[in-house]
Amino acid sequence: MDTSKAEPGTHRSGAAGEVWLRPPARRGRDSPPLSRDRIVEEAVALLDAEGADRLTMRRLAERLGTGSTTLYWHVKTKDDVLDLALDAIFAEVGIPSGDGRGWRAGVTALIGGWRAVLLRHPWSAALLSRPMLGPNVLARSEFLYATLLEAGVVEPRLTAAAYGLSNYVIGSGLMQATWPAGGQEDVRAAAREHLRANRERYPALASHGPLVVEGDWDAAFALGLSWLLDGIQAGVTGGDGAG
Structure with missing residues (x-):
């Protein structure tokens, strides 16, 4: 209709x-x-x-x-x-200015600002599968695509890079926003006990699983984002036809 x-x-x-x-x-x-x-x-x-x-x-x-x-x-x-x-709420995500620090700094600032907004508005991450055609979203998406293009990322890697970054920040924001408030240690203790009891079946998770290893949300996010950007940069500088 x-x-x-x-x-x-x-x-x-x-x-x-x-x-x-x-x-x-x-x-x-x-x-x-x-x-x-x-x-x-x-x-x-x-x-x-x-x-x-x-x-x-x-x-x-x-x-x-x-x-x-x-x-x-x-x-x-x-x-x-x-x-x-x-x-x-996307109006709260600052669009980085061209300050000469390079494409990685611009993308990092944009994605970091997006994550901060998702955490301030924890209902939002679960709704981002909707068509996103508003002016604030489009302006920030335009910055991301334009910055990747200027870095030398071309199709089909351009879409893959943009989607990878977007999915990473959405998934991270959703995971943190839905983590049990105030019950973090109780959940970790239960997870450790469960994995210890099933170590033979899940040896890697028992030793290194995310519910077992203590960590910092901000540091883990920054490290994961750095790895994604390393991969994008490698595709530009050493890939076969990416840039």
Whole structure:
């Protein structure tokens, strides 16, 4: 169903990402006194406080002190709200300036900023499989692709490099965000005991598994990112036709 021509205030079902493919409602004399920006601001606050499972259009309208009809003037579905909220938090990811430090420094700063945002908004990592077509996301994706191109990374390695970096930061953010709060040592102790009891079956994990070896989230992330960048750089300088 084509919802791009729906009249403001008409509630129709839509798909993830669709909000970016239709024009926003035009404000006029009879428009409700509520802005899309205000809706998104309150949606992010609700998501930060309670997570995506607790977000409903009714609860969002209640937090805004308005009715659902007013809310539907600006956003048609919960998917619209999630897409807008995801793009809004990406505005917090700084786009590195060209300071002459090289492509690795730029990519490292971008990916580090992205990780910080995922950790500030722990609901977000699990939703990043959605179509990401908002202006904030696209501006940062453009920087990543342009920086890799300038470094000499070309297809098919360009897409592989960008996906590898994106998947790494999303996976890392999701793992850290869902780690049991306050129960880290209890979980590790149980994991150590389980792997010790099954050492013959899992000898490598019993000695070196991530739930057994104590570590620092930041240091582990930085080391893994460095390894990814080493691989990308090797493909440019020593690969067969990569750059």
